[in-house]
Amino acid sequence: MCGIVGYVGKRDCTDVLMNGLSKLEYRGYDSAGIAVFQNGKIEVAKAKGRLKNLEEHMKAEGRPTGQIGIGHTRWATHGEPSDVNSHPHSGGRVTIVHNGIIENYKELKDYLISRGVSFDSDTDTEVVARLLDYRYNGSPIQTISETIRDLEGSYALGIIFADHPEQVYAVRCESPLIAGVGDGENFIASDVPAILEYTRDYYLLEHEEIAVLGRDGVHIFDAYGQPVEKELKTADWDVEAIRKNGYVHFMLKEIHEQPTAIRTTISPRIQNGLPNLEECGITLEVLRGFRQIHVVACGTAMHAGTVGKYVIEKLARVPVTVDIASEFRYCDPLVGTGDLVIVISQSGETADSLAAMRLAKSLGAKTLAIVNAMGSSIAREADMLIYTHAGPEIAVASTKAYMVQIAVMYLFAFELALAVGQIDETECRRLVTLLEQTPDSIAEILERKEQVQYIASSLITADSLLYIGRGLDYALSMEGSLKLKEISYIHSESYAAGELKHGTISLITENMPVIAVATQTALREKTISNIKEVKARGARVILVCRASDTIDPEAVDLRYDLPDFDDLLMPMIAVVPLQLIAYYTSVLKGNDVDKPRNLAKSVTVE
Numbered sequence: 001m002c003g004i005v006g007y008v009g010k011r012d013c014t015d016v017l018m019n020g021l022s023k024l025e026y027r028g029y030d031s032a033g034i035a036v037f038q039n040g041k042i043e044v045a046k047a048k049g050r051l052k053n054l055e056e057h058m059k060a061e062g063r064p065t066g067q068i069g070i071g072h073t074r075w076a077t078h079g080e081p082s083d084v085n086s087h088p089h090s091g092g093r094v095t096i097v098h099n100g101i102i103e104n105y106k107e108l109k110d111y112l113i114s115r116g117v118s119f120d121s122d123t124d125t126e127v128v129a130r131l132l133d134y135r136y137n138g139s140p141i142q143t144i145s146e147t148i149r150d151l152e153g154s155y156a157l158g159i160i161f162a163d164h165p166e167q168v169y170a171v172r173c174e175s176p177l178i179a180g181v182g183d184g185e186n187f188i189a190s191d192v193p194a195i196l197e198y199t200r201d202y203y204l205l206e207h208e209e210i211a212v213l214g215r216d217g218v219h220i221f222d223a224y225g226q227p228v229e230k231e232l233k234t235a236d237w238d239v240e241a242i243r244k245n246g247y248v249h250f251m252l253k254e255i256h257e258q259p260t261a262i263r264t265t266i267s268p269r270i271q272n273g274l275p276n277l278e279e280c281g282i283t284l285e286v287l288r289g290f291r292q293i294h295v296v297a298c299g300t301a302m303h304a305g306t307v308g309k310y311v312i313e314k315l316a317r318v319p320v321t322v323d324i325a326s327e328f329r330y331c332d333p334l335v336g337t338g339d340l341v342i343v344i345s346q347s348g349e350t351a352d353s354l355a356a357m358r359l360a361k362s363l364g365a366k367t368l369a370i371v372n373a374m375g376s377s378i379a380r381e382a383d384m385l386i387y388t389h390a391g392p393e394i395a396v397a398s399t400k401a402y403m404v405q406i407a408v409m410y411l412f413a414f415e416l417a418l419a420v421g422q423i424d425e426t427e428c429r430r431l432v433t434l435l436e437q438t439p440d441s442i443a444e445i446l447e448r449k450e451q452v453q454y455i456a457s458s459l460i461t462a463d464s465l466l467y468i469g470r471g472l473d474y475a476l477s478m479e480g481s482l483k484l485k486e487i488s489y490i491h492s493e494s495y496a497a498g499e500l501k502h503g504t505i506s507l508i509t510e511n512m513p514v515i516a517v518a519t520q521t522a523l524r525e526k527t528i529s530n531i532k533e534v535k536a537r538g539a540r541v542i543l544v545c546r547a548s549d550t551i552d553p554e555a556v557d558l559r560y561d562l563p564d565f566d567d568l569l570m571p572m573i574a575v576v577p578l579q580l581i582a583y584y585t586s587v588l589k590g591n592d593v594d595k596p597r598n599l600a601k602s603v604t605v606e
């Protein structure tokens with residue numbers, strides 16, 4: 001949540017900051033602001049709402065010009081989205097941008113008020129700015145080092161001191177932050193896309209490390225102000241990956257990138273037709289050692305884990321639980337030695353998932369992270385790690401990251417089933433071949449969108465709808481439902497089709513469309529019976545099934561026809577029309593598809 005950037009160099013700083021913020025807007029877009037040294041004086045411009053509001057504001061009020069500054073795009077936590085609560089915040093000689101939450105800000109604020117300090121905003125961030133200013137003794141590093149000892153919570157801070165107009169300072173605790181290294185110019189950013197147009201080289205700041213950026217270079221110090229030697233990393237993402245490349249929205253682009261993302265993720269992990277996860281620390285011996293598996297994640301990533309549970313239990317007969325990370329961490333979980341805890345996360349920074357993983361480790365479980373963002377906290381702290389290679393996912397609604405998360409869950413399930421002797425090599429090879437064929441079927445779906453567009457147009461007037469399915473179709477419908485509600489703002493729930501009649505069916509009227517998913521052959525007739533039950537009560541039914549399925553036309557109003565594919569891997573194929581239905585419904589409603597209201601991509605607060 002929240003994106004921060006900083007620049008020291010020779011370019012027009014406002015351009016670099018605005019460009020960087022545009023790449024980070026996925027992290028929050030309640031307000032935006034910049035602070036730039038203009039002729040040695042700090043000039044601040046900020047505005048409520050999207051980055052374009054800040055552009056408009058600067059057109060009207062003047063655009064700061066200079067070569068050194070910091071910028072911010074906000075996802076509000078403390079204090080409503082407003083001009084005054086927007087970052088940067090100044091506390092006299094110190095101006096800062098902040099990503100994260102200062103948990104003890106109230107005590108610190110009371111303390112400062114008791115010392116005569118006054119405040120302009122409701123934010124926890126201003127408390128840090130004022131505290132830094134209160135402590136400031138002319139030495140930025142010493143002041144930062146002393147101040148962070150009093151901060152509780154999570155933060156990544158970009159800081160400028162009025163009397164040090166040639167430097168930008170930064171420090172982090174939990175919230176991600178990198179320091180980009182260019183030629184005569186240097187950067188700070190919450191994420192790599194913000195600097196990719198200028199440099200690929202960066203340092204990943206660790207817990208409580210302090211970075212000092214000048215034109216001559218980046219210097220890093222530990223929490224006590226001692227210099228630290230760090231390894232320079234190089235981003236392997238393509239600049240094209242962070243552009244829309246002709247697509248109207250990032251979400252549509254990312255849906256289209258799924259076939260490639262699957263291939264890039266699975267190919268290096270397949271050898272001689274069998275899964276090989278050794279480079280991730282996973283061998284057949286390691287796999288044989290687990291008595292139970294727990295998947296812990298949030299949102300879409302948790303839905304990917306739910307698909308994984310069905311597949312692992314079916315193929316390997318190893319018990320799997322799936323938990324929402326924010327529940328897991330406080331439920332005194334029954335996890336311990338001999339258990340494997342799989343944490344799935346696109347960003348690798350989700351606060352609840354990270355905390356759940358730390359808890360699992362402390363209880364003696366082994367942890368496996370399935371993560372997209374390289375070098376992220378979850379990736380670094382897990383015992384074993386499988387990177388998904390989806391490339392940057394910019395749209396807030398996750399699509400390609402989900403796809404590769406489930407692709408990895410399949411590979412993992414195949415290898416586990418082989419390890420514990422539930423399948424032999426021939427069956428394992430057959431399954432791997434099927435997984436390798438999924439991109440072609442997905443590409444086929446992406447070729448024809450008329451059917452989904454028509455379905456979407458039939459949904460835009462609905463206030464609420466239900467997704468139903470059984471087994472893997474139920475797991476999948478959870479994701480279809482979340483995708484629809486988060487970007488179309490139409491309320492929806494997913495239900496196990498057989499469970500409806502135990503209460504929820506009372507909601508069914510002609511105003512409640514039902515999207516039924518029926519791809520699992522053994523369960524199809526059961527689901528069709530449930531469809532008939534809702535149809536008989538007036539529901540408009542949209543059925544997602546195979547083109548080859550013969551279904552009583554009286555039972556459904558609209559159909560989406562899937563290509564034929566193996567039942568077990570069908571979620572990878574069937575999720576695509578569900579993503580597209582959500583996408584087109586949102587487009588038809590005129591919503592901001594890539595940046596739905598109230599959301600942010602990387603949820604680094606609890």
Ligand code: F6R
Binds near residue numbers: 298299300398482
């Ligand atoms: C929904 C979505 C979220 C994330 C969730 C976890 O489209 O993207 O539900 O899946 O916030 O995020 P990560 O995967 O970064 O841990």
